[in-house]
Amino acid sequence: MMENFFISLEIMAEGMGGIFAACLIIMASVWIMSKLSGKN
Amino acid sequence: MAYLLEGILSVTWQQMAMYGVGLLLIWLAVKKGYEPSLLLPMGFGAILVNLPASGVIDQMMPGVGQVKGVIQWLFEVGIQASEVMPILLFIGIGAMIDFGPLLSQPVMFLFGAAAQFGIFFAICAASLAGFELKDAASIGIIGAADGPTSILVSQILHSKYVGAIAVAAYSYMALVPIVQPFAIKLVTTRRERRIHMEYRPGSVSRTMRIAFPIVTTMIVGFIAPASVALVGFLMFGNLLRECGVLKNLSDTAQDSLANLITLLLGITISFSMRAEAFVTADTIMIMAIGLLAFVFDTIGGVVFAKFINLFRKNKINPMIGAAGISAFPMSSRVVQKLAAQEEPGNIILMHAAGANVSGQIASVIAGGIIINLVTRYL
Numbered sequence: 001m002m003e004n005f006f007i008s009l010e011i012m013a014e015g016m017g018g019i020f021a022a023c024l025i026i027m028a029s030v031w032i033m034s035k036l037s038g039k040n
Numbered sequence: 041m042a043y044l045l046e047g048i049l050s051v052t053w054q055q056m057a058m059y060g061v062g063l064l065l066i067w068l069a070v071k072k073g074y075e076p077s078l079l080l081p082m083g084f085g086a087i088l089v090n091l092p093a094s095g096v097i098d099q100m101m102p103g104v105g106q107v108k109g110v111i112q113w114l115f116e117v118g119i120q121a122s123e124v125m126p127i128l129l130f131i132g133i134g135a136m137i138d139f140g141p142l143l144s145q146p147v148m149f150l151f152g153a154a155a156q157f158g159i160f161f162a163i164c165a166a167s168l169a170g171f172e173l174k175d176a177a178s179i180g181i182i183g184a185a186d187g188p189t190s191i192l193v194s195q196i197l198h199s200k201y202v203g204a205i206a207v208a209a210y211s212y213m214a215l216v217p218i219v220q221p222f223a224i225k226l227v228t229t230r231r232e233r234r235i236h237m238e239y240r241p242g243s244v245s246r247t248m249r250i251a252f253p254i255v256t257t258m259i260v261g262f263i264a265p266a267s268v269a270l271v272g273f274l275m276f277g278n279l280l281r282e283c284g285v286l287k288n289l290s291d292t293a294q295d296s297l298a299n300l301i302t303l304l305l306g307i308t309i310s311f312s313m314r315a316e317a318f319v320t321a322d323t324i325m326i327m328a329i330g331l332l333a334f335v336f337d338t339i340g341g342v343v344f345a346k347f348i349n350l351f352r353k354n355k356i357n358p359m360i361g362a363a364g365i366s367a368f369p370m371s372s373r374v375v376q377k378l379a380a381q382e383e384p385g386n387i388i389l390m391h392a393a394g395a396n397v398s399g400q401i402a403s404v405i406a407g408g409i410i411i412n413l414v415t416r417y418l
Contacts (some may be wrong), residue, residue: 008176011413012160016153018409019402022263023153026401030146030248030324033400037245 050092054315061313062086065207074214076252077299078187082207085111085310086318097311114304115311119202123195125305126188127269131187132298134277137368139252141394144241148360150344150392152398153363157340158183160332163410169325175199177414180325182209183333184403185216186366189270191309191408196266197236197414203312204323208330216370219331221378223338224362232346233382239390249282250313260405267408281282283416330369340361341395356391363392366403372396 065083069076088096089111097109118125142148163180171179182205190209194202212219224233252352253275260271280290310316341361349355361376372392379386 001168001170004165004171004173004176004348007173007417008160008164008167010278011163011177011410011417014413015160015406015409016157018264019153019406020150020157020414022405022409023149023398023402025052025259025263026256027146027149029259030149030252032167032243033248033251034143034146037248 043297047092051293052315054319055092057319058313058315059091060085061207061318062090063411065227068211068214075210077302078210079214081303081306082210082310082313086313087308088307089213089310089313089404097314104207110309111311114308116389118308119191119195119305123192123269125301126192126404127273129188129301129305130270130273130299131277131280132293132301132406133276134253135281135293136281136298136398137274137278137281137397139249139278139397141241141390142397143203143244143252145293145391145394148364148394149398149402150340150348150399151361151364151395152402153339153364154344154361155341155395155399156160156183156402157344158333158335158365159406159410160342163330165329165332166326171325173203173414173417177410178202178205179329180333181205181325181410182212182330183337184366184406185209185213185334185337185371185399186403186407187213188305189366189403189407191305192270193411196411197418199328200317201322202316203309203314204326205330206309207311208327211327212246212330212334213367213370216334216365216367217374217377219334220338220362220371220374223335224342224359224375224378227272227339227342227346228358229380230405232358233378234353234386235390237357237360237391238354238384239387241390246282246284250279253279253282256401260401261406263388264408264412267347267405270407271346274400334365337365341365342410356388357388360388360395364399364402365393365396366399368400369393 050109062083065079068074071078096111159180166176174197178199181193194205257275261268341364342358345361347357359375363371375392376389
């Protein structure tokens, strides 16, 4: 049980990091697209 | 004539309990209006699959052998074999979503990410409660506040709790107007909830609206390949909507396709609500952890917004963070209603809508990432 809990903590750290990374990259790409299209 | 009594005499108390669950779901759908398109088919299906020797699930018949049941067949083909039903539903969802409020204020993407915290909190809680890792992860995904994603992830991870997870996910999505205000008030002051936010939307070009689903699919595909089925079909639906040349297909996806799949998905998922699998102490535990997942999604989003405020001159109303869950458009409406309650005339709906649609994307990314991470440990 405790082993699974520690694995879960690891999944939490990696998972939240991954989601933020993905969202930041999409956010940056939207910003670049808006600059390229000359609007927003 | 003894055969006429065979059915009623063989009913177990667990099956009787499931008739009660089925009637409760139908009551919630009809009387309370909670996610009726899903809860009503699930409730009726729960009764169908729990009738003794029900003809909707596979049965052995003397002298004939095995006879196929239609709900079991639908489950095996539509969910177990390929998860085609929840995935196809994403085309309809994608076609319904207007990403405009998000594209005009891309910073809202961060709130979608933060509000997935409840998923991981629930995974930890389920692990501590003694669930196996694949089941804990499947229970955690209730926090995605996204029924199809919950069904898909729990099915891919071969969790034995698909039925309870689906019921929890859809029930709590319906209860967002009750759960979220409670959680928001736990971590915000009245003063914070009264913060005004100016809305200055930038115009979003058609090219950008068309490029967004394509670029997002590719980015998410590279980062979390297991999400491709979810994000890909969500964005495909959105591309149908935004391309401007497939109005008929877009309308069909939003209307006929989404309705048809929803109808079948509800009754199909009821296969996993057979008494022997559903009437257990684990189901109660799953419902409790699912509720925690929703509460901590909300808290995660709000606390992140408060953290961002530490560095900003123009403060964000922290309730915007709570709208980063996938329950669209309910969550943004709840946040707007709370803001207006605290101070009449305070309009933060478009900010909340931006965070809310980002939650749609972040929740499917979370689903893919969880599949990716958890399978490493199995």
